[in-house]
Amino acid sequence: xxxxxxxxxxxxxxxxxxxxxxxxxxxxxxxxxxxxxxxxxxxxxxxxxxxxxxxxxxxxxxxxxxxxxxxxxxxxxxxxxxxxxxxxxxxxxxxxxxxxxxxxxxxxxxxxxxxxxxxxxxxxxxxxxxxxxxxxxxxxxxxxxxxxxxxxxxxxxxxxxxxxxxxxxxxxxxxxxxxxxxxxxxxxxxxxxxxxxxxxxxxxxxxxxxxxxxxxxxxxxxxxxxxxxxxxxxxxxxxxxxxxxxxxxxxxxxxxxxxxxxxxxxxxxxxxxxxxxxxxxxxxxxxxxxxxxxxxxxxxxxxxxxxxxxxxxxxxxxxxxxxxxxxxxxxxxxxxxxxxxxxxxxxxxxxxxxxxxxxxxxxxxxxxxxxxxxxxxxxxxxxxxxxxxxxxxxxxxxxxxxxxxxxxxxxxxxxxxxxxxx
Numbered sequence: 001x002x003x004x005x006x007x008x009x010x011x012x013x014x015x016x017x018x019x020x021x022x023x024x025x026x027x028x029x030x031x032x033x034x035x036x037x038x039x040x041x042x043x044x045x046x047x048x049x050x051x052x053x054x055x056x057x058x059x060x061x062x063x064x065x066x067x068x069x070x071x072x073x074x075x076x077x078x079x080x081x082x083x084x085x086x087x088x089x090x091x092x093x094x095x096x097x098x099x100x101x102x103x104x105x106x107x108x109x110x111x112x113x114x115x116x117x118x119x120x121x122x123x124x125x126x127x128x129x130x131x132x133x134x135x136x137x138x139x140x141x142x143x144x145x146x147x148x149x150x151x152x153x154x155x156x157x158x159x160x161x162x163x164x165x166x167x168x169x170x171x172x173x174x175x176x177x178x179x180x181x182x183x184x185x186x187x188x189x190x191x192x193x194x195x196x197x198x199x200x201x202x203x204x205x206x207x208x209x210x211x212x213x214x215x216x217x218x219x220x221x222x223x224x225x226x227x228x229x230x231x232x233x234x235x236x237x238x239x240x241x242x243x244x245x246x247x248x249x250x251x252x253x254x255x256x257x258x259x260x261x262x263x264x265x266x267x268x269x270x271x272x273x274x275x276x277x278x279x280x281x282x283x284x285x286x287x288x289x290x291x292x293x294x295x296x297x298x299x300x301x302x303x304x305x306x307x308x309x310x311x312x313x314x315x316x317x318x319x320x321x322x323x324x325x326x327x328x329x330x331x332x333x334x335x336x337x338x339x340x341x342x343x344x345x346x347x348x349x350x351x352x353x354x355x356x357x358x359x360x361x362x363x364x365x366x367x368x369x370x371x372x373x374x375x376x377x378x379x380x381x382x383x384x385x386x387x388x389x390x391x392x393x394x395x396x397x398x399x400x401x402x403x404x405x406x407x408x409x410x411x412x413x414x415x416x417x418x419x420x421x422x
Contacts, residue, residue: 001397001404003027004101004129005036006120007110008090011062013043014287019316020110022205023134026393027108028064035066035101037119039090042074044229044259044284046086057097068100078232078261087115094119102127105404106174108396112136114162117169130174130403134200134396135183139166141309142233167191174403177396180335183312200395201387202316208287209323211380215296222252222365224329225297227290228317230260235305237269238331241354242361244273252365254301257282257293294324298372299346299364304332306351311335319387321345322379327372329364331357345379 005024009017020038028034040058041049058069070093075086098119101107109120111133120131140162144155170176170192177198178184184199216223230236236256243254256266256279263281270279285293294300300321304310311334318336321328328346330337337348347360364372385391 001106001400002033002104003035003400004104004107004123005034005038005065005110006094006101006107006116006131007036007038008087008113008116009043009110010036010038010041010067012049013041014284017041017043018205018208018287019202022203022389023108023110023393023396024065025063025205026389027397030393030397032397034064035068035104037068037070037094037097037101039072039093040069040074042076044076046074046076048074056093068097070094070097076261087113091115091118095122098123099127101129104129106400107131108400109133109173110136114139114166114169117173121169121172124172131172132175132177132400132403133169133173134177134179135187136179136202138183138186138309138312141307170196175399177399178312180312180314180339182335182338186312198395198399200392200399202314202319203387203389203392204316204319204323205287206323206389208290209294209320210291211325211376212291212295215292216298217296220251222299223255223297224253224299224301224361224364225255225257225294226301226303226317227257227285227293227320228315230256230258230263230266232262233305233307233310234260234262234303235331235351236262236266236303238352238354238357239301239303240266240269240273240275240279242357243275243279245354245358246361247273247275247278249362249365250278252278252361254279254361255282255297256280258284290320291324294321294326297326299327299329302328302330302332302336302340304336304351306333308333314339319383322383322387325373325376325380327364327375328379329357329360331360340379343379343382344375345382346375 007020011021024034024036040053053071056071060067072090072093073085075082095118107120107129109117109131123129140159144159176192176196177200179202181199184197246252302317314335328340330340330348331351333351340346341348347364349356349360
């Protein structure tokens, strides 16, 4: 197939951008002709990475995928207006360049933020290219619950408008892909046709995230690591409060690896509680280094706030830890906790309760090396049975193929109808 991929984030951006890149690469490796419509790299700093844009559009080929990069307003801070401007400006620029995908059989929309679907709707209207929504987080929930929208009145208005918008793109999409069974169920409750819904777990770059030799340097201390974006929805203050409850244990340490809008607040909280010896911050690392970074800790922390909309979310840290055979301490609601428990890959607890998380950290620290290793092995095996690239890419390609076939069937029907009229 000729497949278009529309995503605001893409390599060489780290973190959240790694998965759309992995998806495009998997489709290329499966023999498909892939064209990606994306932005100039700027995640997670909100500043353009090198090489900086020298025009409105740049075309390049990376790992077999043709890229069309469009200029937009980059922003990743906690300003609602600036973040909205970033989302809307990319949607506008990508829509202006959308005809670059007009020859595609089908488009895959990597749907975070939901505004990324706007160029696909335009392309569907003018060139009849069908699209498949790959829903990564639910709107309007992730917007209104994030705290970006201040007043209750504005929140209600935003909820109504975004709900109408999301309903409209679900109707126009040929298929809607959810990243967890819980998300699929919620989309079904919101009126998305059952026939359109498919569940495909996100996977990670298995060339990067893989088991490597133990990299720990301090074997006398248990090291729990959180590696990823330091955002508000991660609820990482809960982990700091848990470490405060464990402050008398100098054999347990928590390390944050990454950057984000919540970093300054987390650093202040650590300083105010006097936890500098047991909680530390490390800079973000290159994606290529992450297997070694994960292997330098005894276990990985997965953390989300307990907000209802996050119950459908499966953060990529779960898959990354499993693919690296690392045991997990999971303080998250719904899908993430359920998956860790089902895989027997670690310890799952309810989010937002420091006492419960402190007990889980202490339990993981007290577990034998063999027991932690068994948890990691369980997660690794579960990942490759259910979440791997081969499983996910095949299911995603099948979904795109059905959308493409339906389009060609409609074309043939129209040609037959015109022939009959003659």
